[in-house]
Amino acid sequence: MSELSNEGNFAALWPRSPRQSVTKQLAPRHATLNGKVVAQVWDYLFRGDEMFETLEEGLRERFPDIRFVHWREFGNIHGSDERQVIAMLPERLKSAGVDAVITAVAA
Amino acid sequence: MLRASAVCEAAGIASSSLVAAGFIGQAKATRVGLGMPNLPWATLPGHPGVQTREQLRANVIETTLPEVIDNLTGVLADGAIVEGEPAMRDVVFTGGFDEVNQYFLDREWSDGLPIVPPTRERVEAFLRHTRRGADDVLGVLLPDNRAATVWSIAVNGVMAGCRPEYMPVLVALVEAMADPRYGVEHSGNTPGGETLIILNGPIIKELGFNYTQGVMRDGFQPNTSVGRFWRLYLRNVTGFLLHKNDKATYGNTWRVAIAENEDVVKAIGWQPNSVDMGFEPGDNTVTIARYTGGGMASSMSGSTPEELLPYLADGLVRQTFWQIVFTMGVGYGTLRPLALISPIIAETIAAAGWSKSDVKQFLFENARMPAWQFERLLRDWLCKPIWNLTEEAERGNIPREVFAASDDPDRMIPIVWAPEHFMLVVTGDPLRTSGYMFGHNGQLGFPVAKKIDS
Numbered sequence A: 001m002s003e004l005s006n007e008g009n010f011a012a013l014w015p016r017s018p019r020q021s022v023t024k025q026l027a028p029r030h031a032t033l034n035g036k037v038v039a040q041v042w043d044y045l046f047r048g049d050e051m052f053e054t055l056e057e058g059l060r061e062r063f064p065d066i067r068f069v070h071w072r073e074f075g076n077i078h079g080s081d082e083r084q085v086i087a088m089l090p091e092r093l094k095s096a097g098v099d100a101v102i103t104a105v106a107a
Numbered sequence B: 001m002l003r004a005s006a007v008c009e010a011a012g013i014a015s016s017s018l019v020a021a022g023f024i025g026q027a028k029a030t031r032v033g034l035g036m037p038n039l040p041w042a043t044l045p046g047h048p049g050v051q052t053r054e055q056l057r058a059n060v061i062e063t064t065l066p067e068v069i070d071n072l073t074g075v076l077a078d079g080a081i082v083e084g085e086p087a088m089r090d091v092v093f094t095g096g097f098d099e100v101n102q103y104f105l106d107r108e109w110s111d112g113l114p115i116v117p118p119t120r121e122r123v124e125a126f127l128r129h130t131r132r133g134a135d136d137v138l139g140v141l142l143p144d145n146r147a148a149t150v151w152s153i154a155v156n157g158v159m160a161g162c163r164p165e166y167m168p169v170l171v172a173l174v175e176a177m178a179d180p181r182y183g184v185e186h187s188g189n190t191p192g193g194e195t196l197i198i199l200n201g202p203i204i205k206e207l208g209f210n211y212t213q214g215v216m217r218d219g220f221q222p223n224t225s226v227g228r229f230w231r232l233y234l235r236n237v238t239g240f241l242l243h244k245n246d247k248a249t250y251g252n253t254w255r256v257a258i259a260e261n262e263d264v265v266k267a268i269g270w271q272p273n274s275v276d277m278g279f280e281p282g283d284n285t286v287t288i289a290r291y292t293g294g295g296m297a298s299s300m301s302g303s304t305p306e307e308l309l310p311y312l313a314d315g316l317v318r319q320t321f322w323q324i325v326f327t328m329g330v331g332y333g334t335l336r337p338l339a340l341i342s343p344i345i346a347e348t349i350a351a352a353g354w355s356k357s358d359v360k361q362f363l364f365e366n367a368r369m370p371a372w373q374f375e376r377l378l379r380d381w382l383c384k385p386i387w388n389l390t391e392e393a394e395r396g397n398i399p400r401e402v403f404a405a406s407d408d409p410d411r412m413i414p415i416v417w418a419p420e421h422f423m424l425v426v427t428g429d430p431l432r433t434s435g436y437m438f439g440h441n442g443q444l445g446f447p448v449a450k451k452i453d454s
Helices: A048-062 A082-095 B002-010 B021-033 B053-073 B097-106 B120-127 B150-160 B164-178 B203-207 B221-238 B262-267 B305-318 B322-326 B343-351 B356-366 B371-382 B389-394
Strands: A010-013 A037-042 A067-069 A100-106 B014-020 B041-044 B091-095 B137-141 B146-149 B194-200 B285-297 B338-341 B368-370 B412-414 B423-426 B435-440 B448-451
Touching: A010 B097, A010 B120, A037 A048, A048 A100, A048 B053, A082 B002, A100 B002, A100 B021, B002 B014, B002 B021, B014 B021, B014 B053, B021 B041, B041 B053, B091 B097, B120 B150, B120 B164, B137 B164, B146 B150, B146 B164, B146 B221, B150 B164, B150 B221, B164 B203, B164 B221, B164 B285, B164 B448, B194 B203, B194 B221, B262 B343, B285 B305, B305 B338, B305 B343, B305 B356, B305 B368, B305 B435, B322 B371, B322 B435, B338 B343, B356 B423, B368 B371, B371 B389, B371 B412
Parallel strands: A037 A067, A037 A100, A100 B014, B014 B041, B338 B423
Antiparallel strands: A010 B091, B137 B146, B194 B285, B285 B435, B285 B448, B338 B435, B368 B412
16 A cells, blocks of 8 residues: 555545434344244245245244234335335234234345 | 334334345345344345255255244344444544545545545535525435435535535435435345436536536536535445445446436427426426436437337337336336437427427337237246236236237237336437437336426
8 A cells, every 4th residue: 555645634524424213122022933923024026935935834843823924915015115015014014913024035 | 125124123023034145234234224233134045046946945944944933032132333423513534635535435435536525614615505504404314314414415515526516406416315206225226226317407507517429428527526426425324335235236337417408408399308307497407217227329310200219219128128027016117218319319300390298109109029028027037937917907007008908929018107107308419310228227216306496
């Protein structure tokens, strides 16, 4: 690395801007998924439907009393109406009695 | 993805996102901006796009499933500690030109080119060119969740090499960036599309924007520095950094801002792009949209609209292959392909009595592909084995009369829902018979225009 020139003298300001988010707590985790309702929420991309099928099978083996709400119930979370779909998720999940959610696919 | 999970967590519902291995870095950065630095994900090894059904199944069972169970039932590790940051007006470093630049590069506040050190004196000169207060907030921008303050616009404008008098343009651009219809939060997505900025109004000449030959090339200070400002603002305030929130597979360098040739538009009796976007003739406006790429139609020949416009229709179809998912599939009716046409082409078309609407109607009727090809593209790009336009129409997802008027697989169907979904801008070398067609990124960079308040 070449030596830096000290030409000029500048008091440079911070180019970023304050974050507006405050650190939030996550929801409580469950002791078991037996008896719980798990929702599948999908962006309709990258074979999430296959992943949910496999996950559902694996979770049922481990937690026989688990129940699922299919991804078709919630719509595409990455479509033209993404903001509305995501904004309505809590209400729709609660009305479906959902205890936990799996969201897919970041790829 | 993580945005949906964060909403669920905030509502008291435990979540696990599924994240492919290549997106872990983005997930780490995104969750901090969402205010949930320990938001969990389960890893998908490799990428599902290249795995056989058996490989995908094995990866999900062996790796993803145990992590999903841990995320929903286990004790979660603390997330990354969010370090304290300077206050909005803080001086962060004092030193020589090279030293300031090195300091900014080391903190990822620069794009790799030298920046103009943003000193208070320079920033205040920019602020004198807007009626807005320095503390005004134009929006809160994802993924970093930072306030789009007028102050931060001035700081980044200085850094980009803008002149103070460009400030009203920069403010309007950030207003457009913050508009939810644009979808700035998608600016780091896989296609790496880059925003094109289009200027309209008398301000083009007042500020000296190039609107003729070589309009998309760097070399004119307003075009170049305003384009650079856009990318610096995405970096510093919105939070799109490569290898973190910006997951462009390849990406592009920022585009220089372009401007319409309003002299020609007026002379031929057409309306400028700003009027198409809902403003009055003579208004100063900025229009933004993200484009996935573009291609040149070089040296077209013809003396009538019927001879010239097939070149444009052909070019627009060629720029639209996977992007067809924004016509239906991922987005519905959100594709807005753009054609730039040179003044002499516009003059020749208008001389035959054709309006801009006539041109768009022609493109709607001719920028088409066979239904079977349309369905094949949807099947390929959406990994869905069956795509049937008639069934989509029966479900009410798409207009039947446009896409499913018959069952003939060879019928030609348009790449957009309606003629007005094509955008047309007159610019470039006045005496070259060329055009430039852009592929559009749908709702992940939807066209938005704002009036420049000068």
